[in-house]
Amino acid sequence: MASIYTAALMEHNAHPDYKYVMDDPTCTHDGVNPSCGDELTLALRLTGDVIEEAAFTGHGCAVSQATADMMADLVTGETVTEARRLTALYLDMIKGRPLTAEERADLDEAAELESIARMPARVKCAELAWRTLERLLDEQLKQA
Numbered sequence: 315m316a317s318i319y320t321a322a323l324m325e326h327n328a329h330p331d332y333k334y335v336m337d338d339p340t341c342t343h344d345g346v347n348p349s350c351g352d353e354l355t356l357a358l359r360l361t362g363d364v365i366e367e368a369a370f371t372g373h374g375c376a377v378s379q380a381t382a383d384m385m386a387d388l389v390t391g392e393t394v395t396e397a398r399r400l401t402a403l404y405l406d407m408i409k410g411r412p413l414t415a416e417e418r419a420d421l422d423e424a425a426e427l428e429s430i431a432r433m434p435a436r437v438k439c440a441e442l443a444w445r446t447l448e449r450l451l452d453e454q455l456k457q458a
Contacts, residue, residue, distance in 0.1 A: 319376070320426045320427075322380075322384070322423040322426050323376065323377065323380045323381075323384075323426065323427065324376070324380070325380075326379075326380035326381075326383040326384050326423070327376040327379050327380040327383075330379065330380070330382075330383035331383060331386075331387065332368060332369050332370060332382070332383050332386035332387060332390070333369070333370055333371065333379070333382070333383060334369050334371070335357075335369070335371055336357040336359065336367060336369040338359070339357035339358060339359050339367075339369075340358055340359050340360040341357070341358050341360065341450055341453070341454055342355055342356065342357045342358075342450070343355070343356050343446050343447075343449055343450035343453065344356075344446070345372075345442050345443065345445060345446030345449075346442075347374065347378065347438045347439060347442050349438055350374070350375065350438070350439065351374065352372070352373070352374025352375060352378035352379075352438075352439055352442050353372045353373060353374060354370045354371065354372030354373075354374065354378065354379075354382055354442060354443060354446060355370060355371050355372055356368070356369075356370050356382070356386075356443065356446045356447060356450055357369050357370065357371075358450065360394070360454070363393050363394050363395070364391070364392070364393055364394075365389050365390055365391065365392055365393070365394065365397055366390070366391070367390060368385075368386035368389050368390045369386060370382045370383075370386060370443065374439070374442070375439050377427075377430070377436055377439040377440050378439040378440070378442045378443065381424065381427065381439070381440050381442070381443050381444070382442070382443035384422075384423050384424045384427075385404075385424065385443045385444055385447060386443075387422075387423075388400060388421070388422055388424060389447065394451055394454070397447065397451065398448075398451060400420065400421065401444050401447055401448050401451075403417055403420060403421060404421055404424055404444050405441060405444055405445070405448075407421070407425070407427075407428055407431065408427070408430055408431055408437055408440050408441055408444075409431060409437075410431040410432075413425060413428065427440055
């Protein structure tokens with residue numbers, strides 16, 4: 315079985331580019347994994363339908379923190395529609411659906427976490443940031 319602790323995961327955990335308090339975010343949402351205590355606050359700056367900036371703060375295991383950084387990197391500069399598509403794709407992958415070569419390319423480094431689907435204890439860690447993004451975008455849709 316492939317290790318979930320890939321070089322990309324370890325690099326994003328040790329040196330996250332998107333872990334900071336954002337000045338004047340458009341919206342924020344808190345995410346918690348009560349089974350292990352991972353917590354994060356996701357902040358987005360939206361300009362129209364584009365995610366201009368994504369950032370997070372929080373604490374937790376390497377998987378939850380690194381996946382939050384990977385997710386923020388992936389959705390920054392994307393439309394809300396594309397961020398939703400990427401989120402659905404990622405969550406399907408974490409549930410065990412095999413990816414096509416094109417889907418792997420779309421998820422970039424996050425596709426390296428595919429093996430987490432075979433580690434039920436780590437799935438919630440890997441999903442936390444993505445589920446938080448999903449809920450944040452759902453809230454924004456309701457307010458629109």
